[in-house]
Amino acid sequence: MSQKESFMKEIIRKIAGFEGVSESEITGKVKSGRAVIPLNFQRKDIKKPTVIGEGFTVKVNANIGGSPDIEDAGSELEKLQVSVKAGADTVMDLTIGKKWETILRKVLKSSPVPVGTVPVYAVVCEENSVAGINGDEFIDIIRRQAEMGVDFMTIHAGITKKTVEVYDSSDRLGGIVSRGGKLLYRWISENKKENPLYEYFDEILDIAKKHNVTISLGDGMRPGAIEDASDEVQFSELDTLGELTRRCRDAGVGVMVEGPGHVPLNKIEENVLREKEVTDGAPFYVLGPLTTDIGAGYDHITGAIGGAFAAYKGADFLCYVTPAEHMHLPDSNDVIDGVVASKIAAHSADIARGNKSALERDRKMSLARKNLDWEKMRDLAIYPGPLEETFKKYKIREDRACTMCGEYCALLDL
Amino acid sequence: MSQKESFMKEIIRKIAGFEGVSESEITGKVKSGRAVIPLNFQRKDIKKPTVIGEGFTVKVNANIGGSPDIEDAGSELEKLQVSVKAGADTVMDLTIGKKWETILRKVLKSSPVPVGTVPVYAVVCEENSVAGINGDEFIDIIRRQAEMGVDFMTIHAGITKKTVEVYDSSDRLGGIVSRGGKLLYRWISENKKENPLYEYFDEILDIAKKHNVTISLGDGMRPGAIEDASDEVQFSELDTLGELTRRCRDAGVGVMVEGPGHVPLNKIEENVLREKEVTDGAPFYVLGPLTTDIGAGYDHITGAIGGAFAAYKGADFLCYVTPAEHMHLPDSNDVIDGVVASKIAAHSADIARGNKSALERDRKMSLARKNLDWEKMRDLAIYPGPLEETFKKYKIREDRACTMCGEYCALLDL
Numbered sequence: 127m128s129q130k131e132s133f134m135k136e137i138i139r140k141i142a143g144f145e146g147v148s149e150s151e152i153t154g155k156v157k158s159g160r161a162v163i164p165l166n167f168q169r170k171d172i173k174k175p176t177v178i179g180e181g182f183t184v185k186v187n188a189n190i191g192g193s194p195d196i197e198d199a200g201s202e203l204e205k206l207q208v209s210v211k212a213g214a215d216t217v218m219d220l221t222i223g224k225k226w227e228t229i230l231r232k233v234l235k236s237s238p239v240p241v242g243t244v245p246v247y248a249v250v251c252e253e254n255s256v257a258g259i260n261g262d263e264f265i266d267i268i269r270r271q272a273e274m275g276v277d278f279m280t281i282h283a284g285i286t287k288k289t290v291e292v293y294d295s296s297d298r299l300g301g302i303v304s305r306g307g308k309l310l311y312r313w314i315s316e317n318k319k320e321n322p323l324y325e326y327f328d329e330i331l332d333i334a335k336k337h338n339v340t341i342s343l344g345d346g347m348r349p350g351a352i353e354d355a356s357d358e359v360q361f362s363e364l365d366t367l368g369e370l371t372r373r374c375r376d377a378g379v380g381v382m383v384e385g386p387g388h389v390p391l392n393k394i395e396e397n398v399l400r401e402k403e404v405t406d407g408a409p410f411y412v413l414g415p416l417t418t419d420i421g422a423g424y425d426h427i428t429g430a431i432g433g434a435f436a437a438y439k440g441a442d443f444l445c446y447v448t449p450a451e452h453m454h455l456p457d458s459n460d461v462i463d464g465v466v467a468s469k470i471a472a473h474s475a476d477i478a479r480g481n482k483s484a485l486e487r488d489r490k491m492s493l494a495r496k497n498l499d500w501e502k503m504r505d506l507a508i509y510p511g512p513l514e515e516t517f518k519k520y521k522i523r524e525d526r527a528c529t530m531c532g533e534y535c536a537l538l539d540l
Numbered sequence: 541m542s543q544k545e546s547f548m549k550e551i552i553r554k555i556a557g558f559e560g561v562s563e564s565e566i567t568g569k570v571k572s573g574r575a576v577i578p579l580n581f582q583r584k585d586i587k588k589p590t591v592i593g594e595g596f597t598v599k600v601n602a603n604i605g606g607s608p609d610i611e612d613a614g615s616e617l618e619k620l621q622v623s624v625k626a627g628a629d630t631v632m633d634l635t636i637g638k639k640w641e642t643i644l645r646k647v648l649k650s651s652p653v654p655v656g657t658v659p660v661y662a663v664v665c666e667e668n669s670v671a672g673i674n675g676d677e678f679i680d681i682i683r684r685q686a687e688m689g690v691d692f693m694t695i696h697a698g699i700t701k702k703t704v705e706v707y708d709s710s711d712r713l714g715g716i717v718s719r720g721g722k723l724l725y726r727w728i729s730e731n732k733k734e735n736p737l738y739e740y741f742d743e744i745l746d747i748a749k750k751h752n753v754t755i756s757l758g759d760g761m762r763p764g765a766i767e768d769a770s771d772e773v774q775f776s777e778l779d780t781l782g783e784l785t786r787r788c789r790d791a792g793v794g795v796m797v798e799g800p801g802h803v804p805l806n807k808i809e810e811n812v813l814r815e816k817e818v819t820d821g822a823p824f825y826v827l828g829p830l831t832t833d834i835g836a837g838y839d840h841i842t843g844a845i846g847g848a849f850a851a852y853k854g855a856d857f858l859c860y861v862t863p864a865e866h867m868h869l870p871d872s873n874d875v876i877d878g879v880v881a882s883k884i885a886a887h888s889a890d891i892a893r894g895n896k897s898a899l900e901r902d903r904k905m906s907l908a909r910k911n912l913d914w915e916k917m918r919d920l921a922i923y924p925g926p927l928e929e930t931f932k933k934y935k936i937r938e939d940r941a942c943t944m945c946g947e948y949c950a951l952l953d954l
Contacts, residue, residue, distance in 0.1 A: 193943055193944060193945055193946045193948075194945075194946035194947050194948065195943040195946040196943050222945065222946075222948050223946075247948075250948065299903065299906050299907065299910070300906045300909070300910055301910050301950075301951065302950055303950050303951070304950060305945055305948055305949075305950050307950065308950035309948075350906070350909075351902070351903075351906035351909075351910075352891060352899070352902045352903075352906070353899070353902070353903055353906065354906075388906075390888070390891045390892045391848060391849070391852045391888055391889065391891070391892035392852065392892040392893075392894075417848060417884075417888035417891065417892070418884065418887050418888050418891055418902055418922075419902040419903075419905045419906050419909070420887065420901060420902055420905045420920055420921055420922045421884055421921075421922055422917060422921045422922075422926065422927055423921065423922075423923060423925065423926025423927060423930075424880055424881070424884055424922060424923070424926070426841075427840075427841055427844050427880075427881050427884050428884055428888065430841050430844070430845055431844055431845050431848045431849075431884070431885065431888055434805060434831060434845045434849075435805070435845075435848075435849060438805045438806065449926065450944070451944075452909065452917075452942075453926065453927060453930045453934075453942055453944075454930050454933075454934050454936075454942050454943045454944060455942075455943040455944050466838055466841075467838070467841050470831075470832065470835055470838055470841050470842055470845070471845065473832050473834065474804070474805055474831035474832050474842065474845055475805065477766060477804045477805070477831065477832055478804045478805035478806040478831070479806075480806075485766070485767070487834060488765070488766045488767070488832055488833040488834055489713065489765075489766075489767055489833075491833040491834045492713050492714045492764070492765035492766070492767065492768075492802075492833050493713065495714070495764075495765075495833070495866065496713070496714055496715055503836060503866075506834055507834055507835075507836045507837065508832075508834045508835055508836075508837075508838060509837060509838070511837060512836065512837025512838070512863065512867065513836055513837060513867060516837075516867045516868050519868075520867075520868050522868075528866075528867055528868050528869075529607055529609040529610050529868045529869040530607060530864070530865075530867075530868060530869050531607055531608075531636065531719055532607045532608035532609040532636075532637075533608050534607075534608065534636050534661075534664065534719055534723075535719075536715075536716055536717050536718060536719050536721065536722035537715065537717070
């Protein structure tokens, strides 16, 4: 057995323990392309590797990273820590700004969970004009980030010249809301050339294969408005993602597919089923989806509604949305609220999908509640913070009802 | 036309305007029992009457009211104000404590929206022992509250001697979690007599008819744990609620039916369909439902997930859940978070159900977002607070991207 093979065997053993499944279940699903283990060969001492896909618990990603307006490595490392504490299964460092490499190196050094990036962000930070970027630069950055140890990368290879045509002749309300999608749209439109990520996809596959980077096929044309959900633009890109999924599998590269976005409740199931059909069951990584456009300030909630329903219907991986969405760069408190909301969505789907350990945790919580065992309730809660604050503020004693009903608590046996 | 008839005609005209539907649509649905207008004849100057049921927008109720531990009229009036500002369509004053009458009178005097109560709470506050309550006292309090002007009342008439038997022989995990349900369970068990609310239901109907009080049939046996959802205890009570619904209709009394509780995503649809079948389409008023037991501190989110899905599948009225649920009596901030989360759920369902004005609001929001028109975004948001704070803190200027992406904002046309 090669060194790489024995490393992966050890990782799978560890994940099997976390998931409560057998090692062969994981190996089988990964082989069939219905699950992925995002893990760069460099990341030998990763503490919390994970598996994402069919048959496993629903996972949650937290986006961290600075922006040109707020770029501070310390804050981003703090967000990494609170994300993991709140239960994020992966993080993506989406820094877009001059310090991207410094921040990414620090995140990779201290992250116990898999780390993802969107390499086009780094490309654009190193060039002043989008149209002026040379096609090779995209591939160079992907190689650099793979060598740095990035575990999974969003590759916006689905936006082709054809997608741009479909978009240009569409009457979309919300336009393009993906940063990466918009960058490539502009590059293709201004240069009148094919998307380099699509054109040189084989080179990307070589890099991914060499470093064991999982490819997350980006949905640059995801709907950013309820009205645009399931439109021709979105599904035209999805068809290309299906083709690229097959190419990843043929090359032995792990692949998952990203999905929307803003989608009303009545279109979520069709979105999940269509992704699964077009990609022959590739893990589906959804951003939200948000079930209304008017949730600014509360989009962790609109995202939890859509995420729970999407995961119940088969989505595998939820990208969190924070209360800062559509307003500002999230701070650490926003990050906690975002992770917890997504974990609630993921756990609600695990429950609905009959996951035994999820059901057991709820069972234990209900017993603790019936017994008014506050310490146990805190230990079993999705996040202990609010219960800890309640203990301090309201001085709840053991076996004592809370201030909601006082002596009339239904759980007291008077 | 009698004075009462012309009053109701005026109310229906007003509601038709709010809803964007014709007066005859409202009249027809109310006549068929598929919708209710909770409104006591005393409340002549109500500012925001509402209709709840089939074909109308999903409504949200906010529970306010003190407990024996925290009983202060000022706080409850503040909660009333913030509830209405955040968009609550009704409030229930659930005060359980000696000051119930003082608080309820003040709430009724200042509430622009319909006010509901749970009369058994007041009964128990005036007696020291549950078993010692005389059956007549239940009816007397219902009459007193109807005379005070209460618009709708939760009547726990579905817990009969038979329901108690079913419960006693069940292996329920979470027990009885409804305060009213537990009180009646104890009264029936200790006195070995039939539930007075069931036994004297005709008297209750006379009172309701006289004052135009809408009856909300309580679900005292609602599941308080995921494991108990859709159990025999719950559905046995629901059957009785179906029988009582028919008696309300025969008496010409408006009636809606309350529902769970803690329900996993995979059982929400069956709960909605069953309620509609058993009650021949009576408006369904759900508490949450919460899609997991472990959300303490974040149960406005677990409730929004369940509420959105329930309403999408046909529930008509969402009782909010606040972040304080399972922990302490909510304060004003909890109330705002609870109402907003439920409004998001209700609006997401309106969108999924194809409501035109809901879709139009989202459309306008997406246009404002695309144009980076921050003032309009604030005006169209589900609640303006977070955007207002963002303006102050991050000094967002017109046509300027937010700190999330800065100059790389996908919406900027560079």
